[in-house]
Amino acid sequence: MxxxxxxxxxxxxxxxxxxxxxxxxxxxxxxxxxxxxxxxxxxxxxxxxxxxxxxxxxxxETTEEGDILEERDESLPPRVKSEKVLIKEGVSKQVIKEGQGDGPPPRHSSCFVHYRAWTASTMHKFDDTWNEQQPQELRLGHEKKVLKGLAIGVGSMKIGERALLHISYNLAYGKEGSFSFPNVPPMADVLYEVELIGYQEPREGRVPGEMxxxxxxxxxxxxxxxxxxxxxxxxxxxxxxxxxxxxxxxxxxxxxxxxxxxxxxxxxxxxxxxxxxxxxxxxxxxxxxxxxxxxxxxxxxxxxxxxxxxxxxxxxxxxxxxxxxxxxxxxxxxxxxxxxxxxxxxxxxxxxxxxxxxxxEMYKGLFKPPPTTTTSQSSATHWYSKVWQWIAPLFRIFSKLQRSKEE
Structure with a gap:
């Protein structure tokens, strides 16, 4: 059916x-x-x-705001026109799209985000949840150490907001970096293009990780x-x-x-x-x-x-x-x-x-057939052929008589 x-x-x-x-x-x-x-x-x-x-x-990607190029290559960070705002030492934010919902999320909230991440010095993209079609849960105040800067930035956003975060290395992958997955060099400052999809406050019930x-x-x-x-x-x-x-x-x-x-x-x-x-x-x-x-x-x-x-x-x-x-x-x-x-x-x-x-229609007439013999040309050729059929025997007879006379 x-x-x-x-x-x-x-x-x-x-x-x-x-x-x-x-x-x-x-x-x-x-x-x-x-x-x-x-x-x-x-x-x-x-x-x-x-x-x-x-x-x-x-x-x-086509965005709804004018602060970002209408079409761009997602392998590189967006070029944002908005002013860079300091959230906390080591974390700055440029708004790409204003949020329309509630926010910012309170501490201990479970935030649901999409993000792309690059090393600031080489512009190497090392993570992309949009490409994986899988949003991530980020619990503020309980995040991994390498996501500390990201959590600080997300903690300043509203639902639906998209921003470019500038994160110092000490609030990201540190002096050692990461040589597994993701691959981040030592002392690398990080750029995050992040969108806050929504969040769940602690009073709404147990967070997903505890369910x-x-x-x-x-x-x-x-x-x-x-x-x-x-x-x-x-x-x-x-x-x-x-x-x-x-x-x-x-x-x-x-x-x-x-x-x-x-x-x-x-x-x-x-x-x-x-x-x-x-x-x-x-x-x-x-x-x-x-x-x-x-x-x-x-x-x-x-x-x-x-x-x-x-x-x-x-x-x-x-x-x-x-x-x-x-x-x-x-x-x-x-x-x-x-x-x-x-x-x-x-x-x-x-x-x-x-x-x-x-x-x-576009290629019509581009490849013409080979030229063919016209009717008049064909008739002339046929007439010469007939005349030659009468003259050739006479010419041979005349040649034989001439040789006999000489002998």
Whole structure:
């Protein structure tokens, strides 16, 4: 039975108590359903076929503020115009995007953040949670020593704020640096591009690190449900924050400890969050990030039709026609009657025909056929041939008579 991808989200009311209910919800409508920009499908620009996967393309980011370049290479820190403000000795901050939520978070709060990190001297990027599609939990006042400067900077931010932090080496990886992972040289000052997704105050309940498995999955699932409600209200940014915070409860360290029933319970919450984030990214035209979230789901569940469909949509928007077609073909094999998948394949076929027609018109007349003999030339050649057939025998007879006379 094919899934529907309607514009209005369909959010299930799943219970977090029983695994069976989670599995049923995950197989039906566990994530927010939508058709993304159907009205724009027939306006998609024609792009040449491409076999380049998203992982091989240069990543760029479009921001909502004017303080950062609209498009940049994420392998380098952003160039920020705002004034550098001293937070504490060894920690300075430049605001990239103002926060809209509450803050700053109080001490002992569990903060959920995304960040990229570079060594200030060499601009070597050594960490990127956005690239890993996995937000991190940072408990203020309980952080690792190497994240002391980052925690100080995050402690000055509001929810939704993004900033560039300048951290002295003594509040980062110290005199010795780190020679494992991440690889940071000795006495290296550090730059962090960080976004505060949200935080949980100590009075809200036990922090994720102190929760048992069931509590942690339940807390993540509540965030997911809240995100779905916000999405239905059209609050995309707020919905994304909830999905990101839900994922922060289920980081790699936590997931590696799970097996059997508990692993299935966690996946039943985690994958819908990735799929819902992919949907949000499609709506705000952050297609490369949508591809990343779908790829995370497909690594766990290669036959997830929604992940294939949404990744195909994102790739099509980026002009990666061959890759998009491959995703849609796989989705059609899984759900042959899925009308949305069929529609996308027809749209790609139409674009390919239009592109072929344009190329054929462009190169028309470039390679002309070899010149052929004209009718008049052919007739003249035929007349000379006939005359020569009469003259040649006479010439031979005359030559023989001449030789006889001489003898």
């Amino acid at each position: 094919g899934h529907e991808y309607d514009v209005q989200p369909s959010v299930e009311s799943e219970s977090a108590a029983l695994l069976e209910e989670r599995e049923k919800a995950a197989s039906s409508d566990s994530d927010t359903e939508t058709k993304v920009q159907n009205q724009q499908d027939h306006e998609r620009p024609i792009a040449p076929a491409s076999k380049v996967d998203a992982s091989e393309t240069a990543k760029h 048992v498995v069931e509590e942690r999955i339940e807390a993540a699932d509540r965030r997911r449900v809240d995100g779905n409600e916000l999405f239905k209200e059209g609050k995309i940014a707020e919905a994304m924050q909830q999905y990101e915070m839900a994922l922060a409860y289920m980081g790699d360290d936590f997931m590696f400890q799970l097996f059997g029933k508990y692993h299935d319970m966690a996946i039943a919450v985690k994958n819908p969050c990735h799929l819902n984030l992919a949907m949000c990214m499609l709506k705000i035209h952050r297609f490369e990030e949508a591809i990343g979230h779908c790829s995370v789901v497909l690594a766990e569940d290669p036959k997830n039709t929604k992940a294939l469909f949404r990744r195909g949509k994102a790739r099509a928007e980026l002009g990666q026609t061959d890759a998009a077609k491959g995703d849609f073909e796989k989705a059609r094999q899984l759900e042959p009657d899925n009308k949305d998948v069929i529609r996308e394949l027809r749209l790609i076929a139409k674009q390919e025909r239009e592109l072929y027609d344009k190329q054929r």
